[in-house]
Amino acid sequence: MREQIEAILQELSGRFADTRACLFEVSLQSLQGQTAIFTGRVLEQATLQALQEALSSQLPDLAAQTGEIMVLRQESPKILSVGTNLTGLYAQPEFGELLSELMYGWPLEIVEERGDWAFVRQMDGYLGWAYLPYLTDDIIPTPTHLVVEPVGLLRSAPDSSASLLGRVFGGTSVRLLGLENGWARIDANLNGWLPLSCLRAFEDLPQTAQEKRAQMMLDSARLTGVPYLWGGCSANGIDCSGFAQLLHRWVGVTTPRDADMQFRHGRRIEPPFLPGDLLFFGEPESGRITHVAISLGGWQIIHSSRARNGVYVDDVQSVPHLKDSYLRACTYMDDREN
Numbered sequence: 001m002r003e004q005i006e007a008i009l010q011e012l013s014g015r016f017a018d019t020r021a022c023l024f025e026v027s028l029q030s031l032q033g034q035t036a037i038f039t040g041r042v043l044e045q046a047t048l049q050a051l052q053e054a055l056s057s058q059l060p061d062l063a064a065q066t067g068e069i070m071v072l073r074q075e076s077p078k079i080l081s082v083g084t085n086l087t088g089l090y091a092q093p094e095f096g097e098l099l100s101e102l103m104y105g106w107p108l109e110i111v112e113e114r115g116d117w118a119f120v121r122q123m124d125g126y127l128g129w130a131y132l133p134y135l136t137d138d139i140i141p142t143p144t145h146l147v148v149e150p151v152g153l154l155r156s157a158p159d160s161s162a163s164l165l166g167r168v169f170g171g172t173s174v175r176l177l178g179l180e181n182g183w184a185r186i187d188a189n190l191n192g193w194l195p196l197s198c199l200r201a202f203e204d205l206p207q208t209a210q211e212k213r214a215q216m217m218l219d220s221a222r223l224t225g226v227p228y229l230w231g232g233c234s235a236n237g238i239d240c241s242g243f244a245q246l247l248h249r250w251v252g253v254t255t256p257r258d259a260d261m262q263f264r265h266g267r268r269i270e271p272p273f274l275p276g277d278l279l280f281f282g283e284p285e286s287g288r289i290t291h292v293a294i295s296l297g298g299w300q301i302i303h304s305s306r307a308r309n310g311v312y313v314d315d316v317q318s319v320p321h322l323k324d325s326y327l328r329a330c331t332y333m334d335d336r337e338n
Helices: 002-015 047-060 209-222 240-249 259-265 320-325
Strands: 024-032 035-042 062-073 078-082 086-090 097-103 107-116 119-122 128-129 145-147 151-155 162-167 172-180 183-188 190-195 199-200 267-269 278-282 290-297 299-305 312-316 326-331
Touching: 002 047, 024 267, 035 047, 047 062, 097 128, 128 199, 145 183, 162 190, 172 199, 209 240, 240 259, 240 290, 259 267, 259 278, 259 290, 259 299, 278 320, 290 320, 320 326
Parallel strands: 035 062
Antiparallel strands: 024 035, 078 107, 086 097, 086 128, 107 119, 119 128, 145 172, 145 199, 151 162, 151 190, 172 183, 183 190, 267 326, 278 290, 278 326, 290 299, 299 312
């Protein structure tokens, strides 16, 4: 009986193994005759139900007690927003392994709290730990613009010689509060002034796939030389999928956070590649995706590469490790026939 129960737990652990979006930490606390007591925690009620159904169907005579398993997501969750210009999303409740970054104003579902840390779920389902003092329950003004400068210098007055208040990172959504002589007053944690050229109004985002592709090519050049950072998604340092996600966000297209997710949710394509298509690289034997790049047209790509420590242009056919590790491609544009 114990072996059968452990096999069920092992199967479910595999089914919910992607800790970026799932949580299944359940163990058998005790087994007395036909009564089994389970303990632990799961993310969703549906996950607990999957366990209950598996036990019921495979071990119909078992009296399974699952009341001590904590379901973390609630029907009416606590929502906080990022209250600082940029903060990390971490694998553990500590300033350790960086999974991603969170920008000012992003809403977060608080799943669990431990001291100064919160286990959070982004609106796309991506999970991790955030530092609670950097989150806020203040009402974030409805944004009107995107910051499209890699790093926007926020000043106390509409003048390049005015004192520097802070920095706003490209990809942040902000609200325009006023205009003066080519400068924009915004609210993004701090209230200050940026050159209007740093912003792109949501209403001015490119509409057609052709316009989006063209804008992505212009935007990609702005990030040339940004250093590589595992888990980074800003000009403070960026990884390959963070770079791809940011360029899509700047043209109003939403993609998942990580490279394998981006491929899974995109539309598969074959060469020849158009500007803005995504090329994926990894392990040919297993098919595991480990890297993503953006086509500039054909096999010429721009990507954030650990090998070159940042965002640079390469030609896949001219770089042996890229040519040998190319796997497949996808797009988030709607103008491809294949």
